[in-house]
Amino acid sequence: MRHVCKIYPPRSRRGQPVLAIAxxxxxxxxxxxxSIVGPSGCGKSTLLRMLAGLLPISGGEICxxxxxxxxxxxxxxxxxxxxxxxxxxxxxxxxxLPIDILRRSRSEFKERAEELLRLVGLWDFxxxxxxxxxxxMQQRVALCRALIHDPSLLVMDEPFGALDAFTREEMNLxxxxxxxxRRKTVLFITHSIAEAVxxxxxxxxxxxxxxxxxxxxxxxxPRPRTAHMQYSDAFQEYAQRIRERIxxxxxxxxxxxxxxx
Amino acid sequence: MKFGRIVLPALNLFALVLLxxxxxxxxxxxxxxxxxPSAILAKMIEQAPALWRNSLFTLYESVAGFGLxxxxxxxxxxxxAWSSYLRNTLYPxxxxxxxxxxxAIAPLFILWFGYGxxxxxxxxxxxxxxxxxxxxxxxLMSADNDMVDLVRSLKSARWQEFLHIRLPYxxxxxxxxxxxxxxxxxxxxxxxxxxxxxxxxxYLILLSTSSLQTALxxxxxxxxxxxxxxxxxxxxxxxWLVLPWNRKAQxxxxxxxxxxxxxxx
Numbered sequence: 001m002r003h004v005c006k007i008y009p010p011r012s013r014r015g016q017p018v019l020a021i022a023x024x025x026x027x028x029x030x031x032x033x034x035s036i037v038g039p040s041g042c043g044k045s046t047l048l049r050m051l052a053g054l055l056p057i058s059g060g061e062i063c064x065x066x067x068x069x070x071x072x073x074x075x076x077x078x079x080x081x082x083x084x085x086x087x088x089x090x091x092x093x094x095x096x097l098p099i100d101i102l103r104r105s106r107s108e109f110k111e112r113a114e115e116l117l118r119l120v121g122l123w124d125f126x127x128x129x130x131x132x133x134x135x136x137m138q139q140r141v142a143l144c145r146a147l148i149h150d151p152s153l154l155v156m157d158e159p160f161g162a163l164d165a166f167t168r169e170e171m172n173l174x175x176x177x178x179x180x181x182r183r184k185t186v187l188f189i190t191h192s193i194a195e196a197v198x199x200x201x202x203x204x205x206x207x208x209x210x211x212x213x214x215x216x217x218x219x220x221x222p223r224p225r226t227a228h229m230q231y232s233d234a235f236q237e238y239a240q241r242i243r244e245r246i247x248x249x250x251x252x253x254x255x256x257x258x259x260x261x
Numbered sequence: 262m263k264f265g266r267i268v269l270p271a272l273n274l275f276a277l278v279l280l281x282x283x284x285x286x287x288x289x290x291x292x293x294x295x296x297x298p299s300a301i302l303a304k305m306i307e308q309a310p311a312l313w314r315n316s317l318f319t320l321y322e323s324v325a326g327f328g329l330x331x332x333x334x335x336x337x338x339x340x341x342a343w344s345s346y347l348r349n350t351l352y353p354x355x356x357x358x359x360x361x362x363x364x365a366i367a368p369l370f371i372l373w374f375g376y377g378x379x380x381x382x383x384x385x386x387x388x389x390x391x392x393x394x395x396x397x398x399x400x401l402m403s404a405d406n407d408m409v410d411l412v413r414s415l416k417s418a419r420w421q422e423f424l425h426i427r428l429p430y431x432x433x434x435x436x437x438x439x440x441x442x443x444x445x446x447x448x449x450x451x452x453x454x455x456x457x458x459x460x461x462x463x464y465l466i467l468l469s470t471s472s473l474q475t476a477l478x479x480x481x482x483x484x485x486x487x488x489x490x491x492x493x494x495x496x497x498x499x500x501w502l503v504l505p506w507n508r509k510a511q512x513x514x515x516x517x518x519x520x521x522x523x524x525x526x
Contacts, residue, residue, distance in 0.1 A: 049410070052410070052414040053414065054410050054413055054414055071416075072413055072414050072415065072416045072417075073416070074414070074415045074416045076414060078410075078411055078414055080407045080411070082407065084405055084407045084408045084411060086408070086425075086426070086429065087506050087507075088429045088432075088504070088506045088507075097412075097425065098415050100425065101412055101415040101416075101417045101421055101425065102415055102416070129505075129506045131506070149415075
């Protein structure tokens with residue numbers, strides 16, 4: 001099984017068409033952890049929505065498990081920046097939401113929900129409403145919800161961007177633990193270079209709009225990764241090189257942007 | 262807390278009534294202009310059976326009208342939120358109807374549906390209908406986009422999106438519309454009774470005004486006010502029971518009650 005992703009979408013809007021994503025091509029291998037970084041407005045979220053089948057692709061093709069995406073395909077788990085939990089459902093019912101939508105039997109997935117919630121340490125909160133949980137805890141519930149229907153692909157759109165630095169680091173390590181156990185393919189969109197390096201097998205750097213793949217870094221740090229690695233020379237070097245690429249991508253494209261606007 | 266919210270308003274009210282009583286007695290006002298609170302109370306006790314019977318009529322008319330407005334308003338709100346085509350066809354028509362003063366068309370409904378309770382129920386319904394539709398539709402359409410996307414990414418049917426996301430999301434908005442609607446429904450019922458009726462508090466007010474029984478008019482007004490407050494809190498209580506996840510504010514919040522009632526004015 002191989003995730004071949006290929007996108008060439010000039011996405012037009014009312015009035016003037018805006019070329020959000022010019023030409024993005026990359027593969028993600030099954031079980032791989034890939035991060036996408038890039039300057040804001042480079043179309044990362046657009047990419048995610050096309051991958052989930054929520055936005056039509058204007059050109060090119062996205063394949064998941066070898067099948068081209070034509071619309072929503074439910075073989076995907078999504079975690080957004082905000083937890084987007086349903087406040088009228090208990091924690092457990094929130095985790096089981098995809099099961100209700102897919103109209104599968106709840107009892108079949110009860111065990112799995114328990115396992116996931118225990119893994120993130122929230123089983124004791126299963127009957128509480130989300131509003132009693134902290135931001136980090138809510139995002140953990142969102143993560144469980146994204147995994148409940150056992151999708152082969154987990155897509156995360158700056159999932160920890162709204163959390164404080166400590167919680168964020170904790171969540172990163174927890175995510176790695178979960179990933180090591182489940183071996184999902186993860187596509188992780190982030191603004192943080194350090195986060196990308198810490199988590200990923202590969203880091204894809206996008207250029208500003210209209211975006212193309214600027215460069216791809218293979219991160220060859222040993223696993224399991226620890227928070228401590230962030231202070232190693234190898235880590236710092238990766239981070240530095242990625243930062244440079246984002247910087248260069250900006251400098252090269254910005255004058256063109258100015259001329260056109 | 263208890264003192265500020267319950268004892269203090271009660272003391273204020275008592276002082277106001279006392280002032281009223283004193284003013285009437287000292288200024289020697291004729292009772293058909295302004296009866297003293299004690300006289301009103303005496304009248305209430307004296308006319309208790311008639312007041313009770315007529316207030317039940319008005320209560321029935323307003324609750325039935327309100328119920329009808331929920332029964333029809335919610336499906337129309339769903340239709341409006343469901344498709345932009347329906348939204349564009351229904352909204353202008355609703356707005357057109359809303360901009361006709363209900364008092365002005367009340368005689369027409371008496372003409373069509375007679376002096377009985379049907380015409381009052383329909384007028385109460387018409388008055389209460391609009392806030393229900395507008396607030397519910399707004400609630401349905403303001404659901405979180407990421408949330409809707411998440412459900413759509415699971416190949417959800419449109420009805421699932423409504424059932425699981427939009428409808429629960431719209432419930433608090435629906436209830437704030439319902440609280441306005443219930444107070445408006447009482448107004449609608451009384452308007453109907455003013456125009457033509459043989460029962461109800463509105464009818465009793467007209468009757469007693471024409472015979473200069475001002476104390477009875479005030480008795481009716483007090484009962485109408487109590488009725489409106491009771492109905493309002495009943496809706497608030499239902500909201501509190503139905504939406505345990507939305508219990509941020511305390512159920513009997515005077516300020517929100519006041520604001521919502523003010524909107525209904």
